[in-house]
Amino acid sequence: MEFRLNEDQRAWQMIARKFADEEISKISVSRDAIEDPRATFDWEIIRKGSRLGLRTLGIPKEWGGPGVDFTTQAIVMAELARGDSSIAKTFSQCWKWCHLIMDRCTPEQQARYLKPFMADDAFVLGGGITEPNAGSDNRLPPATAPKSGLRLSAKHDGDAWLLNGEKCFIANANIAKLIFVFTRTNPDVAVRSGTTIFAVQMPHEGVRVGKVFNKGGWRFYQNAELIFENARVSQSDMMGKLDGAMSHHGGKNAKFAELEYSANAVGVCDAAVEMAMLHARREKRGGRVLAEQQLVQLQLSQMHMMTEALRSFMLRVATESDDEGNEHFAHSHFLMNFATEAIQRVCNLNQEIHGYADGRHRAGADKLVRDAIIWTHIAGDAVQKMKAVSFLLK
Numbered sequence: 001m002e003f004r005l006n007e008d009q010r011a012w013q014m015i016a017r018k019f020a021d022e023e024i025s026k027i028s029v030s031r032d033a034i035e036d037p038r039a040t041f042d043w044e045i046i047r048k049g050s051r052l053g054l055r056t057l058g059i060p061k062e063w064g065g066p067g068v069d070f071t072t073q074a075i076v077m078a079e080l081a082r083g084d085s086s087i088a089k090t091f092s093q094c095w096k097w098c099h100l101i102m103d104r105c106t107p108e109q110q111a112r113y114l115k116p117f118m119a120d121d122a123f124v125l126g127g128g129i130t131e132p133n134a135g136s137d138n139r140l141p142p143a144t145a146p147k148s149g150l151r152l153s154a155k156h157d158g159d160a161w162l163l164n165g166e167k168c169f170i171a172n173a174n175i176a177k178l179i180f181v182f183t184r185t186n187p188d189v190a191v192r193s194g195t196t197i198f199a200v201q202m203p204h205e206g207v208r209v210g211k212v213f214n215k216g217g218w219r220f221y222q223n224a225e226l227i228f229e230n231a232r233v234s235q236s237d238m239m240g241k242l243d244g245a246m247s248h249h250g251g252k253n254a255k256f257a258e259l260e261y262s263a264n265a266v267g268v269c270d271a272a273v274e275m276a277m278l279h280a281r282r283e284k285r286g287g288r289v290l291a292e293q294q295l296v297q298l299q300l301s302q303m304h305m306m307t308e309a310l311r312s313f314m315l316r317v318a319t320e321s322d323d324e325g326n327e328h329f330a331h332s333h334f335l336m337n338f339a340t341e342a343i344q345r346v347c348n349l350n351q352e353i354h355g356y357a358d359g360r361h362r363a364g365a366d367k368l369v370r371d372a373i374i375w376t377h378i379a380g381d382a383v384q385k386m387k388a389v390s391f392l393l394k
């Protein structure tokens with residue numbers, strides 16, 4: 001398999017690299033250090049990135065977007081994440097939900113959602129599945145267990161639907177202008193067969209933002225509770241089929257999920273390697289620079305090895321995702337598992353090389369470790385991810 005970037009991909013890579021170097025990196029550590037989780041966010045960086053096309057990267061040409069392929073999205077993601085993983089994710093969270101709009105919406109809905117999204121540099125998207133009692137339970141329930149899985153209900157009321165219940169950990173919930181909410185439209189069947197998506201414009205009567213989670217890592221990225229109290233949503237905002245939210249397989253959104261996180265992990269590993277190399281070259285311990293000490297050399301080579309292996313695997317899956325006929329997802333799940341191991345190992349090694357006493361560098365090294373822990377809890381948690389092998393056992 002050949003990984004050679006074409007001119008267009010290279011151009012996007014350079015735009016993202018320059019933006020990460022000149023704009024993202026300089027606010028990364030200071031934003032992370034802000035205590036109030038609502039105040040870590042910064043609209044200015046989103047607007048600047050949006051003007052470069054980084055908020056709307058997932059949009060096809062017919063809707064005014066750049067229409068780039070998955071490989072381009074992955075390499076842009078890796079570059080942005082080298083500057084800051086959670087700022088990068090705020091951009092790619094918009095690409096992710098744009099893929100859902102392209103997969104599931106009618107042309108009339110696409111026009112209604114995408115026109116305002118394209119026109120406004122401060123328009124970000126969110127999607128709400130998780131609830132206080134339904135995280136893993138949305139993914140692991142037996143097909144015959146109607147009582148497990150998400151409970152936020154949507155009940156038909158004239159030409160509209162009334163939504164009641166609660167979501168938690170929802171990315172961009174407190175800042176998004178449009179949120180895709182997974183609701184239980186049939187509580188008597190398993191969650192896979194009784195769930196429907198509604199697009200909810202924010203702010204929305206009957207929808208309240210609750211707590212904004214004070215996370216250890218990805219502190220720039222906003223995650224909040226959403227409380228629905230008789231929130232009225234029009235029939236015209238139902239996405240796809242009634243009860244069909246989780247029975248839909250394939251499409252761009254599904255192909256993007258694991259690739260997005262893994263590309264982000266490549267960027268974080270690059271940042272950790274760069275930081276460790278710089279530190280090892282200039283810091284002396286026991287009369288010699290760290291880079292001359294064999295133990296540190298072994299640590300650095302393990303960091304390089306894991307990072308380059310992850311990059312190659314990520315590019316392979318990106319290439320496979322661009323192959324229209326390829327609906328085989330096993331590789332992307334294995335990639336996500338490997339990305340989780342790689343990012344956590346590489347960031348831990350970087351912190352070991354820095355030691356804990358060096359205040360100047362510790363802030364950056366410590367942040368990468370905290371960001372890397374997020375991989376245990378996204379796209380399904382570490383236990384759920386082990387089931388990737390089931391794709392091969394079918």
Ligand SMILES: Cc1cc2nc3c(=O)[nH]c(=O)nc-3n(C[C@H](O)[C@H](O)[C@H](O)COP(=O)(O)OP(=O)(O)OC[C@H]3O[C@@H](n4cnc5c(N)ncnc54)[C@H](O)[C@@H]3O)c2cc1C
Pocket residue numbers: 127128129130132134135136137140168169170171172218223374377378379380381382383384
């Ligand atoms: C940074 C971040 C961003 C997120 N963004 C979003 C978002 O935008 N939208 C959204 O909907 N959600 C979002 N989430 C939520 C995420 O999808 C969930 O955290 C994830 O699905 C795991 O659910 P949970 O945290 O409720 O863990 P739980 O389901 O409570 O699991 C806790 C532990 O129990 C184990 N466990 C649970 N059930 C079983 C079982 N049956 N058998 C064996 N072990 C089990 C799990 O493996 C895990 O180790 C986000 C989370 C994070 C951290």
